[in-house]
Amino acid sequence: MERLPTELLYHIGQYSREEEPPFRTLWALSLCSWRFYHVFKPLLYSEIRITYDGYRIPLHDVDLIIRLWHDAELAKRVHRLDIHWQGCGSSDLSKFEDESKIVAFINSALDEIFGSNAPLYRTRDKWEHHLQARCQEAWAGILLVRLSHLRRLFVKYDNSDLIVDILRKAAQRQQPFDRTLPFPYLTEVTASAHSRLHWIESDLLTSFFYFPAVRRVNVFAVAETAAPESLVVKHDSLPVRVLVVSNAVYCRGMLDWLAASARLEQVTLKIAVHPTDDYWDMPSNERFHASRFRQALLPCAKTLRSLRLEGACSYKVVWYNEDRDEDEEAAFGSFKEFANLQTLIVRYHFLLAPPSADDKMPLLAILPASLESLGITDIESEDYLNLVAELLRLVRHGPDLFPRLNEVHLFVIDMCEGPLDALRTGFDLAGIGLTVELQQEEDWEHNDVSSDGENPFLDVEVQMVGPS
Template sequence: MDRLPAELIRLIGEHIQDRRTLLALVRCSRRLHAVLEPFLYEFHLDMNSFYVHDIPFIIRLWHRPDLARRVRSLDICWADGPVEDDYFDPEDATDLSGMEEFIEEALEVIFTPEEEEFRSQWREYLQDFYDEAWLAVLLVPLTRLKSLELGYEDSELMSQVLNKAAKRERPFHESAPFPFLRDVNAVYRWGDGGIKSDLITPFFYFPAVRSISGSHIWEIPADSDSRTEEPASSSSSVQHQSCPIRNITLRKVWDCRGMLDWLAVCEGLKHIYIEISRHRDDSNNQTIFNGTRFYQALLPFKRTLESLDVEYDIYYKRRLEATLANIPEDNAPFGSFKDFSALQHMTVRHAHLMRLFPPDLLAASNESQLVKMLPGSLRSFGVRDILRIFYPDLLSELSYLVKDRVPFPQLEELSLYRGNIDPELAQPLQLECKARGVGFFWLRQANIQYIRYCDVRD
């Protein structure tokens, strides 16, 4: 192998997908080490568990920008506080002799002289082996990242670095931060906690991020008395032409208003999926989902939104069922989607459609309200949380939708989520779909007695 031309060795390195195989080759000789070592950092860097022996590795990436630029994907997760004793190996011979010098070097790069207070705090965190502090420092030199997965509930330190990047502050003041970062995923991995939404907000101000996804997210509401077009944790000093986010996919969102602050800064949004939830230990009902406000936040995307999917999970449904007082905001109907010219895939709750075809209007008219209210671009349409009292009306409306193909030439699929409704009543609709070449699907959904009539009427 030592006799092979360097170009051929590099070609071999490019085709090795298994990191262990690559690491074995790197250890074969000094020449192979010199040629192939950069490929060790080419793809994915997993830092889910932080150990003291990771510190020299982080320092090395700071001192070797050529290696740091090869990291394309990063997965990090941190705990609340310093590294636990279990992460220390009594026989660990890790050389930390240069750690103090590096800490001062890193702080000099990250903070301005006017930020001495922050610098002092971070010095303590780094010296005490706070994994969040070290992982936040690691993030700074990884300028070629394409995807990032991160998360923990307590994100004070990481949020400081991300907000600096969003505001183009030092150390991100000389060029746009993370110009290749396109996909961000925030996932809470253990326990009953979640990720604070302000950890994710800065990514809406990065120049290349296209997709935001995550789960178990605590939404931090903005000041209810002063709604602005900027997220609560952003700053007017943020300089950007527009938010490049195209896809938002969020599961288990607690205290949900619909991420209205996030939607307010987006332009050209294409795909939205939100699963609204309620923490099972939360006894308060302070923040609820408001269908009307959420719909209004979608209006700027009439020409770009291609898919919309909104659902309540089982915990939020139980909250609705257990609430004695009517809270109409939870089931406030959306408005018309007729002008959403790009919308192809739509799945919503039955209650959020009720304004589209109120029972009294159906009784007085032979015309379909869905035909009037849904966009002609629709390819698939699904209904969740079907209200049994209005189930026959829904089937009638869907039958109109299938029969009148002129307004919906691209319609391919109808989906109903079972719940506790009778599927036999839908047999005529199924036959109609088959005759018209439209797919009909029954999908599973948690069985629950659900929503009183008075909750969904205007």
């Protein structure tokens, strides 16, 4: 192998790092010779994974973080970071074998991050305490500061008390992010709860919407919290183009995220109710209101091309309950202002108000002329009469009002062939494709996000797909 060209060795290294466990063969090859080490070095450090395994970070991860902190060129090679944490058990201090070396590094790193600003002493003391306790989140936060060429970030956690400090500093361009743009290459962030029956709070992720290059944010199992008062951003980056949120509990409509995203092109939002919660015990301002979500989305009216607005299985169970406190959900309202919207997938009750509603608007009056593909989910048997009438009017006037509309997908809870036969005939005559499918449901537990971001719901693109 020593005689092989460098380019061929590099391709071998790229193939080797895809195995499980990752990088095992690549690391073994790099130990064979100095030439192999220098060839494979960029690949060895291209992805860093600090994952949850107990409460304290392993010493080899601490050594890696210190090495990257002191070697800027090596840190630039890191393009992907996976960090998982769950608590830290920070009552146990001074667990390092070489305490003097570690303490010196901790003090040096905190000097660079927090300086000697008196108001930050309490925050600095908190960080010092957690770093000495080998807290995974604290050490991951230290590493994050140095990764100037990071492109993709995956985080999985149950709660956060530390990294949010770093992210707020970056969003506000404060020390140590006051000289250069923070994370200028970071384009994608994926976040999820560490365990299946927990959720993460949205305030940790709000800062990413103000980083200069972030284009896509994927989130699973999140509770919407108000943006912290300390996050006062005076610049206007607003780079995010794709927002995908699955199983949003305590959802006001992602108001703070939308306020920081005036040029969104794709939005996917699945509303959920956590299995341990009673939806009706939630304050009204913490429940999802489609009309309020619409108002928050209006600044993106000229750029939005794809919108997917659904309810998770847990959310639907609440609305199927006959003892619910409210008769119906409020509909989204008109989509006409979204003049470039091409793909729309929407829960039936978010699309059409009940026939008895005072503010009911026909489908013809609320869809934009730009629409190419329409999907309607969560259709129950009692919805057929109203929906079929609306869709027949749609195909009758479609060519004139919606010249680009070429397909409609219906996802039904109950299949009723009688009304559907008339509908299929009308669509055939209009030359518009119609598909009707029984809706496949998934439990909360099945919608987790892997470290590779391979949740089918998170991979939704502009094309039409069925509900996950």
